[in-house]
Structures are given as structure tokens and as C-alpha cells.
Amino acid sequence: MCVTALPLLLLLLLHLPLSAWAARPPRVYLSYRDLMESRTARSFSFGFNTSDYRILLLDQDQDRMYVGSRDYVLSLDLGNINREPLIIHWPAPLNRHKECLMAGRGRADECNNYLRLIQPLNRTHLYACGTGAYLPQCALIYRGWRSEDYVFRIVSGSLESGKGKCPYDPKQENMATVIDGVLYAGVQVDYMGTDSAIFRTMGHTPPIRTEQYDSRWLNDPVFVGSLAVSESSFREDDKLYILFRERSLEGENGPAVLSRIARVCLNDEGGMRSLVGKWTSFLKARLVCSVIGQDGVETLFDQLRDVFIQQTQDKQNPLIYGVFTTLGSVFRGSAVCVYSLADVRAVFNGPFAHKEGHGYQMTAYTGKTPYPRPGACAGGFSVAGIRSSRHFGEDVLRFVRTHPLMNSAVYPVNRRPLLLLSDASYTYTSIAVDTVPAADGEYTVLFLGTDRGTVQKVMILPRGPEETEGLILEEVEVFRVPSPVKNIRISSKRHQLYISSAVGLTQLSLHRCAGYGDSCADCCLARDPYCAWDGRGCVRYTPSTTRRSRRQDVRHGDPMRQCRGYNMQVDRGVSEQLQIGVEGGSVFLQCDTRSPLESVTWLLQRDGSQQRKEVRLPVMEGGAVLRSVQTRDAGVYTCLGTENGFRRSRGRVRLGVLPQDLLEKLTATPTLTPLPAHCPPPRKPRPALPQPDRN
Incomplete structure (x- = not known):
């Protein structure tokens, strides 16, 4: 498998399935004004001169x-x-x-x-x-x-x-979390920003940090997030995982920046003679988010931007959602990759990386590994006989100092991204994830912030044992002044999102069901797990066995099956409009479709005919254009919208065509005959005198 550098990315697109790179439009797009008018969002207004x-x-x-x-x-x-x-x-x-x-x-x-x-x-x-x-x-x-x-x-x-x-420096990113009164921080330590470290301070434990000025440990890192995990029944095995990106030291041909996941033991006390006041358990591994083409070439997304930790029923194995972007300006792309902590552990339990041979390339370490295994927690399941890291042998500490990197990389679940964005003018910057119960199962919904100040709601639809599809349900502008989204926090309890940027803060409901339309078919085709048809409108879905009139079909989005008895509403409001065109001129035929995912077909029933035939018209936003209209084009035009196999009427126009010669007669100016010169001009009539009332 060949790993390419970024300048070749445009060539690699030829090797990837087109469907994998297609960015589908959102079913609903709301401007900031429309969002505020929906009364499902609040913008925080701070009267003082502040920002960030x-x-x-x-x-x-x-x-x-x-x-x-x-x-x-x-x-x-x-x-x-x-x-x-x-x-x-x-x-x-x-x-x-x-x-x-x-x-x-x-x-x-x-x-x-x-x-x-x-x-x-x-x-x-x-x-x-x-x-x-x-x-x-x-x-x-x-x-x-x-x-x-x-x-x-x-x-x-x-x-x-x-x-x-x-x-x-306020421009530098940092990571911080407090666990049992102890602060763990990934931060630039000095004024000039040349000393980066993962620090532990406060609380009852001695202060600990990563090795100073050693690029094998950290090399100009940008910290993104962290998670603490209890990995066994032994509390001594509790670990902190740190996610970041840093400059690469793996080789000359690799990308300049790589994404990492590192871990340390919470009970680490440093060494006795070596690594005094330093982590004895620090290890790191590469985090890969990539797409493999048909010829085996791997296209990489190396810029980790944000992470979201989703807890599962197994508390020891949460899922890590990461937002990645490409490096450089030649090609702009984003991807969302999901990692299992079980896969992360397998990499940390694998071989260590070692530089040797010509050019000092990274290879798997094949020598003898000291005991206890470097990176293990003192007093934990695998090192029960040693109660403190201060009792580790010098051979263990020397190995940890020189071999902090694992040889294998951590790949995402199914070894490919969950979501891919390549042909858009924007990139993803932040993420929040919700697990939503629906009538036909549970679904994962991603909320993705962009660098153009919008938030997309993307539903992940299972397509097979290892296949998924991302459906962009909506995209909303969340700030009055467009600004890249910095952070997204989610409250599943309150069904709210909280989004921040350099210019403001917005509170956003997780659902706007009424915006999908006023018919059962519209609600069903939206395939939003938060929403269902209740017989009167598209409303929030709540799991209950008492409301049998609710209709919801997230997996298939089939109105023919789910909306029986309500399908008469699909033509509600579609009335025939009369429109007059002039022979040789142009006519715009209106057809309002609620969803950009609908394909439009036009049928024509000509005057004097009983049959409707499909006609090809130049389609524009909101309708179609007839250029150089002829009298034979008169008739009834029906606009049909088809989405997910469901067809319905979206507009009906009766077009009459006025012949050009008739128009000229109707608009011609009458000719006035001039009076002879000796004839006086006609007198103006005198105003009528008022008549007496004879009653």
C-alpha cells in the first residue's frame, strides 16, 4: 500500500468511486434570518466589547x-x-x-x-x-x-x-481536564511557544510532564481533546488518552503533520533516577483517517480538528469521533472517522517503532522488550507486583525515553471514513454526536460545524454490515455575521446544541420538524429520526406505544407504505395556474419543490389531446423556461417531483400562446386624419347645468 503526499490528491480522485466523493445538498437550508423566524434558536447578545x-x-x-x-x-x-x-x-x-x-x-x-x-x-x-x-x-x-x-x-x-x-498566546490551542481534583493539560509552557508539554499539576500527586525539548515525545503539537478511561477492575489501570496533531518525524516522503493519540497512567509518579518528574508511561500512536482507491493508493486526511467521545454500553470502550481535514491549499477535503478504543489498545499492545538502517527509517522494534512492558501502569493488572513507577528498572525507563512511538497505526472502524466531503468550498471544524431512538431502531446523528459559520445535521444510514450512507438533513446559518464554528456542545437531555465562534454564541434545537413540509409524505421523506407524522403535522418523535397514528420510516423513507390515508395531502395546494405567452417569446413555468433531492419531470397535455407526454425543458431554480414559444406549445404543463421513488405533482400551468400577428393587431395605434386648414377646431362641450329637483 502506497501512501502519497498531498500534491497528488487531485490525481488520486480518479481512483476513487464518484459516489464516495459526492457532497449531497442538504434537504433543508436555513439562512440566519429564517432560523430566527423558526423560533428554534437563540443568539446570545453580549453588550460589552468582547469576543472569542x-x-x-x-x-x-x-x-x-x-x-x-x-x-x-x-x-x-x-x-x-x-x-x-x-x-x-x-x-x-x-x-x-x-x-x-x-x-x-x-x-x-x-x-x-x-x-x-x-x-x-x-x-x-x-x-x-x-x-x-x-x-x-x-x-x-x-x-x-x-x-x-x-x-x-x-x-x-x-x-x-x-x-x-x-x-x-491566545492563538495557541490547548487541552485541559480535571480528574479527582488533578489537572491534566496539554499546553505551550513558555512565552515563546517553544516548549510543549502534557502536564499534571494540582491535587495530591506530584507534578509530572513530558520530556522537555525531545521531538520524539512531542514535536510542535496542537492539542485537540482527551478522555479518561477505566481499563480494568484495577483502579491503578486508569489512563488518560490525549488526541493531538504534530509535525512528522517518520520519514522524508510523508506529510508534514500527522494526527496522534497518546496515553499516560493516572497513577504515574515518574522515575527514581531517570525520568524524574517525567511520565514513565507516555506512549503515542498515529491516528489514520484515509480513503483507499481501487488501485490501493491511500489518500490521507491528516489534520485532526475536533473530537467527540461517545459513551457506549461498555464503559471501557467508548467511540472516538474525529473531524479531519487535508493539509495545504491544493485540495480541500474533510472527513469524519470513528475509532474503537479496543483497536487503540491493540496498537499500544503491539510492536514499538524503532529508527535504524539506512536513512534511519522507522521499523518495528525486534529486540528484547524489558519487563514490565514499557507504558504499563504500576500496580495494574499486568504489573501487580510493582506498586509505583519509581520502582521501574532503568532498562524500562531508558526504553520509554527512546521509544515512545508505536509502530502500527490506529485505523478507523471498517478502515474507512464514516463521512467524506471533497467537492465543497468549505471544511468541517467541529463535531457533536447524538444517538436517536426511532420507530425502526437507533440512529447516529452528527452535528458538524463548518468554517463558513453553518451547522449541518447528518444522519448516518446503515446500508449493510460495513456500509453506511450520510444524509444531510439540514444546514443552518447559526451566526448573524458568518464566522468559523469553534465549538459544539450537545445536551441530549434538553434537545439543544450550543455553538460558539469568535463573534458569538447560539443555542439551537436539535430538530425543526415543521420545516420539512405540511404533508405526511414530506415528513416521511425527510427521514429525520427526531420527527414523525402524527396525523396533523410533522412533529417531534417520542418513543411511546399509545400514539398509533405516528408515521415514521427512517430506514426506507417510503410514503406509499407509511402514509396510507394521508397521501391525498401530497397534492394539497397544487392548483392550476393560467399563463399567457407570446409566440416567439420566453415563458417561465413555476414549479416549487421543497427538497433539492427531488428530480423534476414535466408532462404536457396539448390543447385538444387527451394524452400527457413527457417533455424536456431547461430546468431552473423554481421551475423551467420555454424559449421561443410556438402556438403548438399551448396546453397544460404538469410538474412532477420524484424523491426516493415517490412521485407527486408539484405544479400545474395552463399555457395559452398568443400568435404574433394577433398581438400586432391588438397593440397597433389607430391612424388619425388631420382636419383641413380652414376648418375651425371643434368646440368643447359646455358643462351641463344642474336640473331642478322635480320631486
Whole structure:
């Protein structure tokens, strides 16, 4: 299998099935104005001069959402983000702001306090950190026991340094999570951004970090996300997985950036003589999202942008959804890949990567691996006899220091993307995932943010044991001023999305069922697992055995089977329109289709004929055009829309054609004969005198 560099991507498209690269249009597209008129969204309006609404933290127990922006921390109501927000103003100190400006850092408003970390520390407090005008600072925030307490303030005297917890530069991405009062952060540690590390600070455990200035461990990383997992009945086996992308060291011909997944043990205490204060359990592996062509050539999506962790019934094996894009500007593409944590473990239990031979290429390590296996957790299932990482032998620590990379890569489920986007002018930036119960099973729905400020709702439809299809149900503009989506958070409990960008924050319902149409057929063809026909309209579907009139068919979308008794509504509102054309001129025949997925067919019943025949017309948005109309074109034109095999009338026009010679007679100006010169002009009639009332 050959791995190609990005400049060859355009050539590789020839080797891929066309259907795999086709970006289908959304069934419904809503502008920002249409979205607000639907009353299914709210836009958060912040009256102060702030921006960069990047950090979102949902607390569904207290029914609050915490937002970090420039100089402000917000506490918003999950039910209505505009209802009495609680606000903390947290600017950088004035003297620090001036020092930052003097250092030349004020060209793009860097000399402010950009919130980059908000994590729950316990039931009553949050831990928050900001860039502090290139001098990171952190503090405790008291939020009360309940949302009804209506308190939100920085704890007096809790300000402390944020080094190793929060980046200096607001443009740098970071990762942070608090587990049992301990903070784990992937961050740039220094002012110049040259020292990147995965840090553990706070709590009862000693501080630990990755090896400093060692490109084998981290090489200019961009941190994306993390997840903590209990991997066995031994608590000592608990691990943290970190997802990021970094510059490649695997070879000269590979891409410049690769996506990674790394892991560390939560109980790691560092080494005794070697790796003191460093991770002894740090390992990393490549995360591959790619498409394999018919000739075996692999097209890569190497830029990991966002991840979503979906819990499953097996708590030890959640699914990892990742959004990837291509590298460079030659070709723009996006993909969504899904990974099983069981596959990730198999790679970490496999061979280590080792540089040897001519050119020091990466190969599988074939020498003797020390015991206990490098990367294992002290006191865990496989290392029960050693209670602390400080007791690991020097041979184990030396191996960990020089061999942090696994030889095998982690491939997605079924070894191909779940969703692919290639021929669009935009890319995906963020993701949230929901599992939706429907009448015919459970379905996965993806909510994907784009760099043009929209959110797409994509339903994943199973097509076989290993085949799926992505149906774009809708796309909505979520910001008044278009801006790339930074974060998406989902509340399945409230059926709401929360979307942030540099310019604003929007709360969005997961469903807009009425927007699909006012007939059972429209509702069924939409194939939205959130929606069903209840006999009167397209409404939210709720699992229940009492409402037997609900009609829903997500898997097949067949109105003929599901809408018996309601199919008469498919022609509701379709009346015959009269239209007059002029011979030799053009006529526009209107045909309104609700879905861009409908194919349009025109039938003509000519005047004096009893038969309808299909005619080919130049189709335009909203109808078709007849150019150079002739008298023989008069008749009744019927527009038929076909979607998923279901055909229905979408418009009917009776066209009359006016002959050109008749039009000339009707529009001709009458000729006036001039009076002789000796004849006086006619007198104007005198106005009639009023007559007396004879009654």
C-alpha cells in the first residue's frame, strides 16, 4: 500500500468511486434570518466589547453552561442562554497589559485575558485560567450548590500562576481536564511557544510532564481533546488518552503533520533516577483517517480538528469521533472517522517503532522488550507486583525515553471514513454526536460545524454490515455575521446544541420538524429520526406505544407504505395556474419543490389531446423556461417531483400562446386624419347645468 503526499490528491480522485466523493445538498437550508423566524434558536447578545467565545462547559446537573471569552467568564441558563446571565469581568492587570503592549504583542488584541480553561473542581467551584496578556493566571470561581443560589464570583485570594496550565498566546490551542481534583493539560509552557508539554499539576500527586525539548515525545503539537478511561477492575489501570496533531518525524516522503493519540497512567509518579518528574508511561500512536482507491493508493486526511467521545454500553470502550481535514491549499477535503478504543489498545499492545538502517527509517522494534512492558501502569493488572513507577528498572525507563512511538497505526472502524466531503468550498471544524431512538431502531446523528459559520445535521444510514450512507438533513446559518464554528456542545437531555465562534454564541434545537413540509409524505421523506407524522403535522418523535397514528420510516423513507390515508395531502395546494405567452417569446413555468433531492419531470397535455407526454425543458431554480414559444406549445404543463421513488405533482400551468400577428393587431395605434386648414377646431362641450329637483 502506497501512501502519497498531498500534491497528488487531485490525481488520486480518479481512483476513487464518484459516489464516495459526492457532497449531497442538504434537504433543508436555513439562512440566519429564517432560523430566527423558526423560533428554534437563540443568539446570545453580549453588550460589552468582547469576543472569542471559545470555551464551553455544560453542567447539566446545575442546568448551566459556562463560557470563556475575552476578559469575561459567563454562566448561562441551559434552557435559555439569554435568561439573566451571570457575568465575571476578569481583565488582565493594567500594568501587565502595558508591559505586553511594550513587548510588541498588541497587534491583534493579544494583550487581553483570553479564557482558555474552565473545569469543574468540585460541586461548588470551578477552576478557570486565562492568558493574562502573555502571563497566564488561574483562579477558583464559586458557583454555589444549586443554580437557584444565583452566585458566580472569583474566590478572593485564589489567583495563582497559570504556567503549565494555560497557554501564553491566545492563538495557541490547548487541552485541559480535571480528574479527582488533578489537572491534566496539554499546553505551550513558555512565552515563546517553544516548549510543549502534557502536564499534571494540582491535587495530591506530584507534578509530572513530558520530556522537555525531545521531538520524539512531542514535536510542535496542537492539542485537540482527551478522555479518561477505566481499563480494568484495577483502579491503578486508569489512563488518560490525549488526541493531538504534530509535525512528522517518520520519514522524508510523508506529510508534514500527522494526527496522534497518546496515553499516560493516572497513577504515574515518574522515575527514581531517570525520568524524574517525567511520565514513565507516555506512549503515542498515529491516528489514520484515509480513503483507499481501487488501485490501493491511500489518500490521507491528516489534520485532526475536533473530537467527540461517545459513551457506549461498555464503559471501557467508548467511540472516538474525529473531524479531519487535508493539509495545504491544493485540495480541500474533510472527513469524519470513528475509532474503537479496543483497536487503540491493540496498537499500544503491539510492536514499538524503532529508527535504524539506512536513512534511519522507522521499523518495528525486534529486540528484547524489558519487563514490565514499557507504558504499563504500576500496580495494574499486568504489573501487580510493582506498586509505583519509581520502582521501574532503568532498562524500562531508558526504553520509554527512546521509544515512545508505536509502530502500527490506529485505523478507523471498517478502515474507512464514516463521512467524506471533497467537492465543497468549505471544511468541517467541529463535531457533536447524538444517538436517536426511532420507530425502526437507533440512529447516529452528527452535528458538524463548518468554517463558513453553518451547522449541518447528518444522519448516518446503515446500508449493510460495513456500509453506511450520510444524509444531510439540514444546514443552518447559526451566526448573524458568518464566522468559523469553534465549538459544539450537545445536551441530549434538553434537545439543544450550543455553538460558539469568535463573534458569538447560539443555542439551537436539535430538530425543526415543521420545516420539512405540511404533508405526511414530506415528513416521511425527510427521514429525520427526531420527527414523525402524527396525523396533523410533522412533529417531534417520542418513543411511546399509545400514539398509533405516528408515521415514521427512517430506514426506507417510503410514503406509499407509511402514509396510507394521508397521501391525498401530497397534492394539497397544487392548483392550476393560467399563463399567457407570446409566440416567439420566453415563458417561465413555476414549479416549487421543497427538497433539492427531488428530480423534476414535466408532462404536457396539448390543447385538444387527451394524452400527457413527457417533455424536456431547461430546468431552473423554481421551475423551467420555454424559449421561443410556438402556438403548438399551448396546453397544460404538469410538474412532477420524484424523491426516493415517490412521485407527486408539484405544479400545474395552463399555457395559452398568443400568435404574433394577433398581438400586432391588438397593440397597433389607430391612424388619425388631420382636419383641413380652414376648418375651425371643434368646440368643447359646455358643462351641463344642474336640473331642478322635480320631486
